[in-house]
Each structure stands twice: as structure tokens, then as C-alpha cells.
Amino acid sequence: MSWWLLVTLGIALVIAEVFIGAFIVLWFGFGAVIAGLLTLLIPDLNAGIQLLLAALIGAVLLYFFRDRCIAGENASQEALHTFSRTTGELHVTETGVLTVFANGTFWQIGNPDDIAPQHRTPGTTLEIREFRNNKAYVSISG
Known part of the structure; x- marks a missing residue:
């Protein structure tokens, strides 16, 4: 060559x-x-x-x-405060996993035991306290 x-x-x-x-x-x-x-x-x-x-x-x-x-500080991490303290709608998957629809996507609920069985109906409005490790931590709204 x-x-x-x-x-x-x-x-x-x-x-x-x-x-x-x-x-x-x-x-x-x-x-x-x-x-x-x-x-x-x-x-x-x-x-x-x-x-x-x-x-x-x-x-x-x-x-x-x-x-x-490569500069070590060439990108900044997005602050998650933009994704906190919001509400979402409860969904239950076919396998029974509780998810919440918020900010344009479905999030797996990180604390499903905190939701009483009578509040586990699809469409229930949930208050999202925080997003952590790609999960939403919720409480019942109202």
C-alpha cells in the first residue's frame, strides 16, 4: 500500500x-x-x-x-427540580405493576405499598413527591 x-x-x-x-x-x-x-x-x-x-x-x-x-466539566447535569412536585394518573400494567403517567411518560412507582388497595384503580390522580432512580414516589392526591 x-x-x-x-x-x-x-x-x-x-x-x-x-x-x-x-x-x-x-x-x-x-x-x-x-x-x-x-x-x-x-x-x-x-x-x-x-x-x-x-x-x-x-x-x-x-x-x-x-x-x-476532553474537559471533565464539559457537560452539566440537568437539575431534577423540574421533574418534582407534580401530579399524574395511575395506570396498572397487564402484569399488575403500578405506573404513573406524568411529564409525558410512564414512570414505575417506587413506593407501591403506600397506595391503599381501594386507591389502585386506573385513572386515580396521584401526587408525585419526587423522582429518584427513574422511579416516581407518590402519594394520593387530595
Whole structure:
């Protein structure tokens, strides 16, 4: 494989990283460029060795530099206060699991024992005290 083909492949991977945004493909692109330049210096490398070098160099670069180049605080966690203290409608699944429909989705009820049997009819309005671990913790409204 000619050296310029590996360099072209590496540049294409670096450009692809702009559209992918995973910050992984970039390092394999650098590995392909470096392997291409090594092929320019040592022209009798076969294609298997070239690809192996590109992959190994990319993996080593990924291991050592990815975490150092990504900001640790580049995303903030959404506050859950927007999903608290609301009401929802009780639903019972075919298997008997109690769920509540609130904020546009169904939530499994985290404290089903707190709902008395006479209040377990579908359509009962429940007050949602909080959302925790993808479950809604409720009490009877009113």
C-alpha cells in the first residue's frame, strides 16, 4: 500500500471525527497518518504491517491522550427540580405493576405499598413527591 493512501485515509478519519464527535476516530486517523509517513521512510512495509501499525499507534494515542484532551466539566447535569412536585394518573400494567403517567411518560412507582388497595384503580390522580432512580414516589392526591 502506498504511503499517500494511508495519509489520505488518516486525513479522512480526522475529518470524519468532526461529524461524529466521539473523539475516538481522531486518534486512529493520526495513527494512519503516522503509519503513512513511516511507510514513506521504510517503503518495503507490506499492507498488513502498515494497517497493524496504524491501528496500534491509534490505540496507544487514544489510551494516552483522549482523557487529557476532553474537559471533565464539559457537560452539566440537568437539575431534577423540574421533574418534582407534580401530579399524574395511575395506570396498572397487564402484569399488575403500578405506573404513573406524568411529564409525558410512564414512570414505575417506587413506593407501591403506600397506595391503599381501594386507591389502585386506573385513572386515580396521584401526587408525585419526587423522582429518584427513574422511579416516581407518590402519594394520593387530595
